Amino acid sequence: MGESDPFIQRVQDVMNAPPLMVEEKESIQHTAEKMVDQQASSIVVVNEKQRLHGIITEKDLVQRVIAADKKTGTAADIMSASPYTISRRAYYYEAMSSFLMNGIKHLPVVNEDSTSQVVGMITLSDLLKKQNRGKFDVLREIEASSSESLADVKFAIYEVLGHLIDDGIPILHIMKVVTNLYDRLIRHCTELALEEVKEEIGSPPCDFAFFLMGSGGRHEQFMMTDQDHFLVYEEPAKEEDRQTNDAYFKKLGEQIVYWLETAGYKRCDGNMMASAPGWRGTIDHWEDRIRTWGLRATNENILLGQNFLAFRWIYGSEKVRDQFVRGVSRQLGKSKIFLRRAAELEKNVPVPVLDHPIRALFRVKKEGMDIKKQALFPFHHSLQILSAEHGILGETPEEMIEHLKEKRVLDEPFADELLYAYEVVLHIRVTQSWDRYKLEEENSSEVSFRQMKSRDKEALIQALKAIRSLQTKAVATFGMA
Template identity: 25%
Template sequence: MSRNVHSVSPADAVEILQRTMPFSELPQDELMSLAKVCSIDFIPAGLRFIEQGKTAVDYLWIIQKGGVKSYLINDDGGITLLDIQGEGGTFGALAIVRGSLANFNVETVEDSFFYRISKQDFQSLMGRWPAVAQFYLRTLSDAYVHKAFAELRRTRHPADSGTRLSLFATGVGEVVRRELATINADETIRSAAERMGRAGVGSLVVLDGSAEADKSEVAGIVTDQDFRDKVAARGLSVELPVREIMSSPLLAVDEATLCFDALLTMMKNQVHHLGVRRAGRVQGMVTAHDFMTLTGRSPYSLFKDIVGETRLDGLARLAKGIPDVVRALFEEGARAGKVGRMVAVLNDLVLERLLTMLQEELGPPPLPFCWLSMGSEGRREQTIRTDQDNALVYQDYGQDYGQDTGQDPKGADADLKARADEYFARLGRRAGECLVDFGYPRCPGGIMAENPKWRMSLSAWKRQFTEWIARPEPEQVLFAGIFFDFRPVFGYVALGEALRDYVTPLAAREEVFLRHMAADCLRSRPPLTFFKSFIVEKDGEHKDALDIKGRGVLPLTEFGRVMALKHGLRETNSLDRFKALAELGAISAEFHSELREAYEFLMQVRIASQLRQMDEGRQPGNHVNPGRLSELEKRTLKEAFGVIGRMQSYVRETFRLNV
């Protein structure tokens, strides 16, 4: 064995340290001090120079040139490959941090040169910079992921120093501006109006008992709108007790709740006032106006306009403004998960207003129905607008609810079926046309409610899912992957919930079907070479770019789906699925954290790229050029792809896939 250890030029060492996480985050003087204690070592190809459980790790190793593989040897002699690293890769830190022998084997795959930092010097560095140890304790360290998120945001909004009070950094308690105004439930409507006028407020919290918030239970809320809608419009006596016009219960959140989440709660529940709890009791109030004042461009203003819109052309104009909300939220510092939830609320509201208007145009439906959203919208993960993915389920036309046998009906049932077929065909067609006008392109695969294949009775849908699960052929698995993420969004939602009640336990017990679904998680490999360089398109429209959706986001959503089906979970959102799996103990807390951070970072890079493409006058797509990312962003992106590799190994083992 040839081993040559030499001192190294500090300038050369600084150069590589500046390109290597986490050292690239250290100040220049610290890097120079570290460079002075580096040595350089050469190890020829094919040498296993660190052995798991045997080698005392006395150095942190940084690959200057060449490459290594790290692996475990199992009790039965089998080998589990852990990682392949090229230039800039590091190893040895975890054993030093934990004070253990080597955790795995390391072998050179070609002649390699390394920078080495002694255990004592590395421990001294960690003493001065604890974040260095934290980086190695977690692959996707919070500190560095947050910095990578911040860099993505700065590339979009460089003038923003990040000090602005925002929806994503402010607890709702900080927005409360005045003492809580209250009234007893037995006091008169006249007294309530006078008190609101004197206090200059638009609402009063109604208390059941003493009119002191800390001594009484909150019964509800009365607002100036209640005076307009319930007193003036209905001619009620102002001498009636205020409990007659109050809204109950009062919706409230804890003071530590982020303003974004509080705003989302208001929008979902279509309320304008929200109680704020301190120490378990309502002691403050915030309004939609408070949030608009906070940011100057709250999504709530668009939300209010959509709620009040009564014309299709006006609704189209408002729907086309939703991508601007994505831009504003991104520049405020929102992560992709929160953006998706906000966009889902707005999209759902657009759909609700559209289908309400279409029912006014077409008349009442002959049968109760439920509109289903699928794909990214079903998962509440839509950002920049994508294609339509929707379907429709209606009540069985048989006399006994849920007893549609699939046979051609006769008599009155046949007439009802004919009317239902005609009505829902017109509704699906008109909705599809309008959604195109609103900026939502038709699904290229025809997965829309205007397609008769995806417009069925509840019993027919049950038969369809049963067939997909029973015959897990490629086309069936493809459709199941799309439709299993359905979410009821409008109409008689109990129909959608009934379908979910049927499908969830059915899928969980079909092991063959689940194995076919699991195999989908393995189709797209992370776009990294043997030595962790990005694999990009060599020519064509997407030259020098990689498909971040197909090679990154999609495998993670497919993993969340199949694991949710396996464990009988009803969640459709990927982040919610990861969380529920961790709470069940199906995945470890550490793996959950890695999945969450990887998914959100991949989505964040995708959004940033799409916004940049729009700024350049191009159609937003899913290909990202890594060359336009910072070193920190590229490193974090590689780590995120590394999580996908570990996820795929987990899937192979869990579902016994020898792929």
């Protein structure tokens, strides 16, 4: 797979298994002997149920045993409790990123469905032996970037994107990898904003959560777009604190916008950013805003709501995130008119179905289409309507499809069709945009049929049929034929 290898390999493919383990009650002497016998630089400490409890490294032995002249005790006495872990299904580059970000050299590998069940060990030295250090410059560049170097990170991510496209990696996997890198960049910008605000007016007065919308929220960001995000924070403990809290998060929202702009994200033309009063507030504020969208279900409010429903939590308090999602679900349940009006808009703008034979298709005047407006947006809007109606919020498109399948809203064959359709349309969108970027042409979501291979045209025809079926299903949910 060439340059893409570290971005597509799973941790389970490169980990050391089984892991070296010792029970927490074992003596320090026995623990050290076990590490020496196995020539291991670390050992996992487990409890009597064989669940992860801690980790002991060579450094721990030096500092906590030799330097401290500790001759007796147990593994539990010298271990580092609650160590960082990584899922066996995580990607190679995610492990490398964890090492770089957290300043560690050993990662216990756990099962994806149980973070306490250790199945292997992966070390920084193992990874560096297997791959060229230079391939991970992008990770170092993100975490170490400052106001002077922040704008250069974009090009490092673009280089990764180019390798993945050139190596023919499946598009949904490309989106996961590249969006993950952008997420790290956005979190870094958020932390830089927090540092600035802290120096000026102090720490956050209450817990908060930061969310992305649009392509970033959908895990679809492959090249930098404009900013789409919002802030949610707790209700004040005392009413007299409200003004102070609002002023703090106004400043934080402004600083987040500044740092993201420094990194290369344009300001949103529609001002849908945390710096704007309407896109930050307490949980009660957000419930009121959603209620307003329902009461005044104008086309403009519906479009705002559709962009909002592509939200995804990226930073801050998980508690605030969960409270917010519950509040959104509660208000959408009360404001059925909002989802109904959104479905009406979909009914009025059906997805084009290019069901002519290919040769006939290219004899007519229609030589292309806006893949974003005529395919991706209807796909997302219809999926969001169905998902919101069934209480599924804050998820990526793939996750929404999986949850709708679990709830038997979609049967398995149709769910597979939708995933295929999504991959086809996204592949066309990304590859044509990337080609334009390399040619230094202006970016556009217009795709030319003449530049497409025959098999891609045929795949697009089938994809549009599936998306139109999804659109029809979303409309029918509200009793509209």
